[in-house]
Amino acid sequence: MRILVIGRGGREHAIVWALCKSPKVSKLYCAPGNGGIAALAECVPIQELQFEEISVFAKQQQIDLVMVAPDDPLAAGLVDYLEDRDIVAFGPRANAAIIEGSKVFTKDLLKKYKIPTAAYESFDAYEPALAYLRSQSIPIVLKADGLAAGKGVTVAHSLEEAEEALRDIMVDQIFGDSGAKVVIEEFLQGQEMSLLAFVDGTTVRPMVPSQDHKPVYDNDEGPNTGGMGTYSPLPHIPEAVVLEAIETIVRPTAEAMVKEGRPFKGVLYAGLILTPQGTKTIEFNARFGDPETQVILPLLKTDLLDIFLAVLNGTLAEQPIEWREEAAVCVIVASGGYPGSYAKGLPIAGLDQVKDSLVFHAGTALNDGQIVTNGGRVLGITGLGKDIVEARNKAYADAERISFEGKHYRKDIAMKALR
Template structure:
């Protein structure tokens, strides 16, 4: 079969890496891809929002399945566009992808269907939002309604910080139209957990749980990022709690989307908080997480293409999905300055010296035959091991072999699991 993956980050590299292992994959393309993806797939110079060009390529190259990686094209309706041209595609339609593209929609959905989440209010007027917020307890969470590259959430530790975040979102418009509406919600305490699921309507097939590290510095300090590292499984979290989250949050959410006339097909990614009152919803995403994908897919024993095809064909409930007992840890190597401004085009050394680990390229490019930096999060170094400690040691050892000017990484990825 001929498969086209849309996207060019670490998530898409992991997806391509997993698909490449399938004996059914005859040709693998990625648009636009990156410097590392070029090693496993043919990179096509088409951007993720160029729907007509993507469709033309899929038709001219007899592509059997298109797999959508990032959130932006999903929210803009790429699945609907491709399906209208009889192109088979894995991912949610626009009316289902709204569960990620509008936090206001998702919060209202949780309330309507009694899905555990934080108390909240939504606003489209800055003065009204400011007046409400000034009467709330600190810490408080301010979220831009729309997509913001994983950076549209501020956990304010003071009212001054909260007011600045609200002003930046609604007045300065640092996230553009995504800040036209905001969600202001209570701050929940507890450990975060990510559960990604293969979903087709009301059929939910959960993947193994993972835990991300969102802030840029050790000990969960500094501004939020797209994710600085992750690991799976979560030995310090009881399986009964994971099962509770699946039964009380993820399955009811999929069922709610069906009830709303927005059946979800694709990857439903639940961001969860394990509070003293039980698991509660932080948010849902409509695609594979990044960097969660980089530890989840290496643990998948079943052919990923078979799962995608089953979801598209409506037979997801019937397929056997198996997972490895090995642990996986991913350490992200970022550019100096990230998540703020950062340089690009810096040469990367040591990629060929990595042993006992997978190197997923997130922000790289090929320049004059060499791999250079081309993003804030540059590489994700994933290692498998007999347990978290083993995988963690391998991941950090491999990360040490790679060098580029200003390289930054957290040193405490997966430490919470070493209990």
């Protein structure tokens, strides 16, 4: 099969890496790809939101399957666009991708179907939102309604911080139209867990659970990022808790989407929090997570393409899915200044010195044969081992071997599993 993957980050590198192992894949393209993906697939200079160019390329190259990985083109309807032109595409249609594209939609859906989540109110005007905010207890969480590259959520620990975040979203519109509406919700405390599942509308097949680290600094301090590292499995979280989350949150949400006339077909990502009152939903995403994919796919024994085809054919219930009895830890190596402003084009050294880990490129480019930085999160170093300790040691040893000006990374990824 001839396959085109849409995207340019570490998630897409992991997807391309997994698809490369399928004997069914004869040719692999990635649009636009990055410096690392270029070693595995032919990268084509088409951007994620250039729908017409993607469609024309797919027709010209007789692409059998377009895998749409990022949130933006899914929410904007790339799958619909391709399917309307008789091009097979993996991912939810826009009316289902709204589960990530609108926080207000998702919170209202969870409330309607009594699926556990934080108490909240949503607003489309600043003054009533501000009045409500001032009536609530602190800490409190504010979320821009639409997509904001993983940066639209603020956990405010003072009223001043909360008011500033609300002003940023609704008045200064730092997230553009994504901040036309805002969700203000209660702050929940507890361990977080990412639970992804393959879904073909009705059938839900969970992946191994993982845990992301959003704040930029050790001990979960500093501003939120797109994710500074992740690991799987979660030895400190009982399997019964994971199974309960599947039955009380993930499966009911997929069923609710069918009832709403928005059947979800693709990868459904539940961001969950384990509170003293039980597991609750923080958010849903409509695609593989980044950097969760970088630990989940290396643990997958089954051919990823077979699973994609089962989702597309509605035969997911019959598709065997096997996982390795191993652990994976991914450490994100980021640019100096990230998640604020950062330099690009800095040469990366030491990639050829990596011994025991998979290196997934997130923000890199190929410049005259030299891999250089081209984003905030530059590389994901994934170590595999018999347990979290071994996987973690490998990832950190190899993260040390790579160097570029200003590089930084968290030193405490997966420590929650070891405490």
